[in-house]
Amino acid sequence: MDKFQALNELSCEVYQNAVDHGFYDAEHKIAEAAGDDIYTHEILQHLVFGQRIALINSELSEALEADRLGRFAKHVRTVEYALAQNSSFEAAFRAGIKDTVEDEIADALIRILDLCAANNIDIGTHVRLKMEYNSRRPKMHGKKY
Template identity: 30%
Template sequence: MNENENLVIPTVDEVITAKGLKIETSRYIIEQTIDYCMEYMAGNFKPIRRYTDSMIVDAINTLIKEIHNTAMVKGWWDDERNNGELIALMHSELSEGLETLRTNVMSDKIPDFVGIEEELADVVIRVFDMAGDRQYKLAEAILAKMEYNKTRPIKHGKKF
């Protein structure tokens, strides 16, 4: 298999229609795509990173804001909520996900997805909602933790 086969380069349409991206970010993607094409045509292939950290942070923060705003509009934040309650609700979504794996069911709310996909989405939605209310720097923390995990030993010295 050619190492270049899995490299995905966004089209101009994908860049222009991407929701939540700043103009500077869109310009950066277009410039990188053009540079890549010029290098490729010249025979000087060099892989490029499709997304920058700031683009990932922007995308996650956009989701956090949208998810939290929806929860507020739907009344979930009319009263103060404590951390224990919020974390317990995240756990309940994981338990529902486990049950969908045991029963092998499709989602009854979003029919194009299996149950576990819906429940994992619910977990992420609850995490992002809490992060939005508490103003946690979740996007940045995810990237920092991913980098840290690259430095850890295999299985972090544990059996599972």
């Protein structure tokens, strides 16, 4: 499997975790109330998509705030060790990673991958094609910054 296809597989895994943890329950209730699949209702589809985009933006804003406060992940190896030893992982994560720049960027990426799977977006192909396109563009894509 190539690295781009791996993005699609990760996207599906992220989506399933979100479903398993109830992040799609509200959509299912809306669909039931509408008497149909939510995706047959264009307005509901756009509202749900907009909410997902807003949640991605909120994670990026949290990353900015973490940077402003100087909150960066510390002791990552300690957290990885706790995970490997299956001992106090949650406490180690909260102490060394939670609410840091890296944590919030990971949240944003997870939400992006979730959005892709939920909307049947082949993100692997689109990242590959966009990277190829960008590689052919001029320095700084012709912009000042």
